[in-house]
Amino acid sequence: MSKQETVIKMEKESKEPKIMDLPGVGAATAEKLESAGFDNLISIAVASIGQLVDASGVTESVARKIIQAARDSLDMGFETGVSLLEKRKQVKKIQTDSIMLNQLLGGGFETGAITECFGEFGSGKTQIGHVLAVNCKKEDETVKAVYIDTENTFRPERIRQLAEGSEMDVEKTLKNILVAKAYNSDHQMLLAEKVEDLIKEGNNIRVVIIDSLTAHFRAEFIGRGTLAERQQKLNKHMHTLSKLADMHNVSVYLTNQVQADPAQFFGDPTKAVGGHIVAHASTFRIYLRKGKKNSRVAKLIDSPNLPEGEAAFVVENEGIKDL
Numbered sequence: 001m002s003k004q005e006t007v008i009k010m011e012k013e014s015k016e017p018k019i020m021d022l023p024g025v026g027a028a029t030a031e032k033l034e035s036a037g038f039d040n041l042i043s044i045a046v047a048s049i050g051q052l053v054d055a056s057g058v059t060e061s062v063a064r065k066i067i068q069a070a071r072d073s074l075d076m077g078f079e080t081g082v083s084l085l086e087k088r089k090q091v092k093k094i095q096t097d098s099i100m101l102n103q104l105l106g107g108g109f110e111t112g113a114i115t116e117c118f119g120e121f122g123s124g125k126t127q128i129g130h131v132l133a134v135n136c137k138k139e140d141e142t143v144k145a146v147y148i149d150t151e152n153t154f155r156p157e158r159i160r161q162l163a164e165g166s167e168m169d170v171e172k173t174l175k176n177i178l179v180a181k182a183y184n185s186d187h188q189m190l191l192a193e194k195v196e197d198l199i200k201e202g203n204n205i206r207v208v209i210i211d212s213l214t215a216h217f218r219a220e221f222i223g224r225g226t227l228a229e230r231q232q233k234l235n236k237h238m239h240t241l242s243k244l245a246d247m248h249n250v251s252v253y254l255t256n257q258v259q260a261d262p263a264q265f266f267g268d269p270t271k272a273v274g275g276h277i278v279a280h281a282s283t284f285r286i287y288l289r290k291g292k293k294n295s296r297v298a299k300l301i302d303s304p305n306l307p308e309g310e311a312a313f314v315v316e317n318e319g320i321k322d323l
């Protein structure tokens with residue numbers, strides 16, 4: 001397959017049909033359908049003719065056509081092993097200068113996947129984010145990184161230092177990092193949704209960093225009563241990020257805080273914020289802690305195909321290195 005064919009194929013795959021794309025559905029019908037709860041293709045594909053007629057006022061024969069078209073346009077979710085293997089070949093691994101850390105992750109931070117990194121303050125989560133923003137373009141200068149900064153900890157000076165440490169063009173490196181400050185959780189979610197537009201506009205985005213994933217959510221939803229709502233929003237956010245990783249072969253890197261886990265009496269009494277929602281949506285999960293002699297220890301605790309293990313590294317001016 002030529003490069004152009006690959007691009008066309010990827011565009012085809014990434015084009016998600018909308019209700020308005022269905023034959024016989026204009027703006028007015030779409031609005032009626034949506035307000036009756038038929039706001040996505042799946043809900044229409046599984047609806048009965050009578051339900052659609054009631055909801056939108058179209059004739060029975062039009063309703064039949066709409067349902068059929070919705071069914072046809074839906075990729076029902078089966079992919080062959082061959083096409084999945086082909087997809088795996090497109091996976092790129094973004095490396096740090098720590099061989100141990102790369103090895104722990106099976107070669108580096110994967111594209112097409114979400115890697116969540118959680119740990120206490122100063123454990124190196126933000127530093128890894130900066131390193132990924134720089135290192136993703138080591139092989140290909142056109143590659144860009146998106147950095148969604150929620151805690152105001154992105155530092156261009158640090159990017160300069162890291163780029164210099166890798167003998168990369170500082171100016172070009174900085175130009176290819178698109179930074180956005182998220183002011184609250186809604187803004188953060190919107191920014192994540194906008195990344196797809198950036199890709200469609202032709203930006204070659206390989207990494208999306210969200211530092212921190214959970215800080216706004218944690219600050220805005222306080223108390224037990226708001227937990228369900230928070231988790232629902234987080235779930236939606238994670239869904240956007242999963243889709244981004246999967247459809248556009250992007251490496252999503254998320255940082256997450258830890259909170260005291262009163263149920264844990266032995267071992268490390270901390271757990272990641274966001275609970276199962278974040279944990280399940282993440283492909284790789286790394287627990288970071290401070291080690292001896294100013295080192296950091298990364299522990300891989302969840303991965304589809306790699307053994308659990310640990311890697312020690314140090315954060316230096318030039319980057320992340322082996323101990």
Ligand code: GTP
Binds near residue numbers: 126161
């Ligand atoms: P929180 O966001 O507070 O939860 O922490 P974090 O896990 O994001 O920690 P971060 O990545 O900010 O790590 C901070 C540590 O990285 C510091 O304690 C330093 O050891 C190291 N560090 C940060 N900046 C530099 C730098 O410019 N040079 C070097 N050599 N080390 C740095």
Ligand code: MG
Binds near residue numbers: 126
């Ligand atoms: Mg940080």
